[in-house]
Amino acid sequence: MTGGSVARVLVDSPLPQLDQLFDYRVPDRLRDQVKAGVRVRVPLRSGGRIANGWLVELVESSEFEGRLSELEDVVSEVPLLVPEVWALARAVADRAAGNASDVLRLAVPSRYVRVERSWAAAAPDPGALPQASAPIHGADDGRLERGLRAGERMWFSADPRPVRLDSGVWVGAWALTLAQAAARVLADDRSSLLIVPDYRDQEQLQSALEAVVDARRIIRTDARQTGGARFRSFLDATGDAARIVVGNRSTVYAPAARLGLIAMWDDGDSLMNEPLAPGVHPRDAALIRTEQSGAALLFAGHAPSVEVVRLVEIGWVVEVTGTRHARPRVIATENQFSQEPGSARIPSAAWRQAQEAARHGPVLVQVARPGNTPLLACDRCREPARCAACGGGLAIPREGGVARCLLCGTAANGWACPTCEGTRLRAVTIGASRTADELGRAFPNTRVVLSDGEKPVLRVGADPALVVATRGAEPIADGGYRAVLLLDGERMLLRESLRVAEDCLRWWSNAAALVAPGSPVFLVGVGGALATALTTWRQGDWAASELASRRALRFPPAVRVASVTASAANVASAVTAVTAVPGVDALGPTPVDDGLSRALVRFDYAAGARVARELRAEMIRVATERRRPVSGRPVRRPAVLRVRFDDPDVP
Template sequence: MTGGPVARVLVDSPLPQLDQLFDYAVPARLRDAAQPGVRVRVPIRSGGRIADGWLVELAESSEYEGRLSELEDVVSEVPILTAEVWALVRAAADRAAGNASDILRLAVPSRYVRVERAWRAATPDAGELPVAPAPIVGYEAGRVEAGIADGERMSLAADPRPVRLPDGTWVGAWAVTLAQAAVHALAADRSSLLIVPDYRDQEQLQAALAASVDSRRVLRTDARQSGGDRFRAFLDATGPLARIVIGNRSTVYAPAARLGLIAIWDDGDSLQNEQLAPGVHPRDVALIRGEQSGAALLFLGHTRSVEVERLVEIGWVHAIPARRHVRPRVILTEQQSSPEPGSARIPSAAWRQAQEAVRTGPVLVQVARPGHAPLLVCDRCREPARCAACGGALVVPRSGGDPRCALCGTSGSAWKCPVCEGTKLRAATVGASRTAEELGRAFPNARVILSDGERPVLGVGSEPALVVATRGAEPIAEGGYRAVLLLDGERMLLRESLRVAEDCLRWWSNAAALAAPGAPVFLVGVAGALATALASWRQPDWAATELEARRALRFPPAVRVASVTAAPAMVERAIEAARAAADGVDALGPTGVDDGLDRAIVRFDFAAGAAVAKALRAEMIRVATERRRPVAGRPPKRPAVLRVRFDDPEVP
């Protein structure tokens, strides 16, 4: 047992066998600087390398019997990894069988020495706390405020309309609701974390907060900031003052003094899915952090995700009903066999409404995809048309002519449907650019505005205009849109995904919520339960029905899943380890993927999650540390691969 100051360090490494705390002696020259939460550099005995790491905690002694290596250096001057954030990161990594250092790279921005030193020299000034904040409107009086004060987990249906702020800015009513909730927490001297999908939502939320709280109390963290600004905001969040921190999915890990509220807008948006390992969804991180900190948790959206519906049904999250005075006027329409001249994909009733509405203000046209070329499907059974050579989608070239493969360029003139053997094709969707061109010709006196990922538009005025936008890129309009046309619904539903219906309902609902009160919203070419849920604005009922169907099939989120990718023998061994760890574990597959690897989907109940994660984690460490003897005369083998992804959003 070694005595004296001992630094317990997490080495910044992707290797699973290094995902633990290692003990290092603290030399006399570093004892003042070596504080919990600072970045350090430490020697790694294998290979004599020096690695980066985090000093997580200090101890009086070590259980290690030998001589401890010493810290090489203390890199940062400020402890920025708080004990609360470390506990959260460790729990989130364990839940997903991942490395804590991978999550820390997401949670903590890159260090800027000049910014750090300027921050240390500055005197913190965040203005006064709000007094007598405005009530949270749209719900039972005082209900949401009481839930925030009591640390309750809540699901709220957002008010589906645009609202005007005192400075004249127009935002979605949801942004005002989140801002009001955060201000109530701040008035009690408690911090809030507000997580939204992208910068468009951040702009609206920041505008709503500016109307009711000192801007010095609001911190913004997102990838569009410069590195120095983002690091400065992170340093401010580590201080003792209560703050409101807004940003995208990584904001859920931000430090916060006396955390009182974690709120997520539109948790079902695919932009909320963390793409980097270990891929923990901010919704799951928020649930962990709420439990650890006692902070209130708020899910807000125009639709309720199936994951949140499961939490509501088991009583873990409480659904707070909204007092809806208005809701979008959704009109369901089937595509006409003989549309009016120039309307192409727009039924006559919607066409006439658009012609009338555009005289008084903006009209929104939502389409499925950007670009110009239409995507083709079988005219008889609507099976997507794919290239016989490479499997790519068949499209019509912009210059016209026969259909061709979008990937390899092979002609599709001899295409034959593999399902019904039909040979006729029809356009399932037209890109935003082509739609804008068609509408520009049909409405020669109206200004046409195009908004997509390449040409984003955040807002439009109240002047007459046709706004053609891809899903998720719809700008907010002053006073709301005078009419909304939701096109390509049939094409959107052709996407091969377990969540396609849920995603479509969310896309349509978010677009419908941009309409002015009483303005018509036309859903074109879609019928059935999904369309009825939109028209009646009863999305939670649809989520409940969808969850019940997934329970019958043992699909997520009724159960948890983990994808396991490796050589065939390793996949089988990993599956057996998971089955031995808990009862009720089953597997789908394995099936072959690239480079001679197999992939299997392991399914298990939520109660078995910790045991399955531990077992699969042990397999990952075993594979990573297994030594393979070289064979004389043969090139060395590639290192073995075992990839595990819990709650994989790509699982169909």
């Protein structure tokens, strides 16, 4: 045993009152097995239960004056919790009034004994370190290289073009930029964490990495791996060799020897939102980790998130100017109302160019949703049409006939718009499958490819084809698309969300970046500031304007917001406690499901630590208050107080 005879343990429990380190005595039978970072089993005083936990550190003595309980057992042979990850988990949990054990469930995958033992017995060869040579793609005068060496926090607008690797594989230019940045850091014998929204981006990034570094230095970790493979990747990352770890949002918590870079692609993607408690966005976790480690931080994308624009405005992140590259040629068609017969609602100018482009290579058609059924809206005010019985969306069945509700099937006979009292309906979204059918009839000699969540396609060749894809599911084409049609923009903007315009601009920008240089991109049915931002490729200016509007209204990210959900009495108590902090105000409460209420608490960033402490104290109070059983009545469920900081579901 090393370090001392007292083990300080974090109990793996969702109870807020147990989110602290407990001291346990190390028995003689376990002295040769205990190490900081191993999983252990410990007794709890209540009911003689045994719980799992993490041995965070070993010390010589305890401040507790009574008799310490003994460790029950050591579970893992290999230390899985490295000090850097523990420090990050503790800081992230404190920022969000959450439990550190919840963060560690995201950070450390499930244990596989056979994999652990085979890894411990092996002596893996991590491969050779690369030699720093070529400048990083898309950046001017070595600016990114200097920022990496200095450990700066940077935002970089990526080159919006596909590029061909030496291996012959085509990827987005952004993937090559991130791969070369990681290779530059690896050449200095330091590790990198590369975080992307989904496996499509991960495939491109891994291809780019394999073109510039030894594949043995690359560690892939994502939910598509088997449990054993993911655990093996995690164990490899705990070693002493510098590595490049590539994965989704939980990669920000991966162990890394001598961390030198955290790079995040498209941080505004909704797939980056962490659904599991405490729900901290990887962008915020990355900011904390760079402060703790001194590593460089690189946000990259085609359209910056409003959160990153705020960080740039306050000077916390510096904007790095890229090389002047050819931006996509985007054409807004808002005023081109004439449509070709059978053209799937495509304006005539875009239709003619798509016909010509399809003779020479692939053409991309982006639509809002999968399926065949057209969704409907009011023809006068464009509000989505809803069922009068259940509130579901109205649509026309594929076989035709009267409009019906997608949820309950009720016919929309005699429908009237509750907003403007209009009685006429219009189709605003036709699904990907129906669009593919229509285009297949209009282009009888052209291959039609459908890509959506159910039928994903990662790549298409350079041969003529019509590729119909839902937003976010667009394949990358060899050499780039000869034309891109962005349909259903009007429908996309009807979604009720604070971030709808930001999301649409990002979806359109990412699709436009797949076009071949000089080829056209048509934005159908959208005008105003969003169309201007896309056609001029000045998404950052639009995001800065959006931030100014939210600042005037005290909307996030100009301020932080925490949602508090509990019984009406407990919500009122929590709101009273937290609004005593200067600069804090509350909205609500409003009723939600199961007889609970929800209030929103708004506060400035400087007050975040104190707000988190106050709400944490309320959570512990509610969880520990005594409840006396009432004769003849069933035992009530324990009261809960749920707190979510920076809740992405807040409209």
